[in-house]
Amino acid sequence: MATHHTSFLIWIYGLLLDTESIYTECMQSILDRYGKVYTRESKIKAMGRPRLEAAQVVVDDAGIPLTAEEFSKELYSLLFERFPTARYMYMPVPLALATSSHTAAFESKMSQKPELLSCFSHTVCGDNPEVKNGKPSPDIFLVAASKFDPPPLSMDKVLVFEDAPNGVVGAKAAGMNVVMVPDKMIDPELTKEADVVLESLTSIRLEDWGLPAISFD
Structure with a gap:
């Protein structure tokens, strides 16, 4: 099934940077005040959305009893304290980044990871004016692909x-191929649109996709 690929996109949450666990912990810390639980169902619906x-x-x-704006403001205050501690995985291949994060959140995540940021040829954040609709729409993937030099044929x-069902739907709607590394909480039924599903990013064989083989540190 190998296909020759000339460009490569990657979504950063939970893959290169372990931020998904930070999101979960911060979400739950807010809900704890109200005796509520951040459920698997809510997490699946929220992942990858603006x-x-x-x-x-x-x-x-x-x-x-909070508005979305109030909840988001409190959440991001907590996240900004935690993001600089996120662990990362280095991939020594040319990359572009498409992330639903707004620029401020992205910069917070990357603030202590300059060597990781240097791996990307370009980035597209969720508040980029060219991205009219968030995931599961394909906009962010199409914008990111258009910025390769030269762009893909x-x-x-x-x-x-990707690690989120909404992202898989968006990438497939863009006409792209998708390797999914899902959170263990995600129902396997929600992974079926991906071309390949892996338990870990380290098990990817890029040579199957016409790209150079890589090793992970």
Whole structure:
């Protein structure tokens, strides 16, 4: 099934940077005040969505007396304290980044990871004015692909790494191929749209996709 790919996209949450566990802990710390639990169902619906949409999902599902804006403001205050401690995995291949994070959140995550940021040829954040709609729409992937130099000849020459169902839907809608490394909480039924599903990013064989083989430190 190998296809020659000339460009490579990757979504950073939970893959290169272990931020998904930080999100979960910070979400739960807010819900604890109301005796609520950040459920598996809420997490699956919220993952990969724009900031306020994700907050609205959690607020509605938990039934807490906060607006999405209030919840998001408190959440990001907690996240900004924790992001610089996120662990990362280095991939020595050319990369571009498409992330639903707004620029301020992204910069916080990367503040102590300059060597990781240098791996990317370019980044596209969720508040980029060219991104009209958040995941699961394909906008962010199409914008990121368009910024490769030279750009891919067609979208099926782009390989995307994702960990969220909303991101998989968006990348497939863009006509791209998707390798999914899902959170263990995600129902296997929600991984079926991905071309390949892996338990760990370290098990990827990029040579199967026409890219150089890599090793992980």
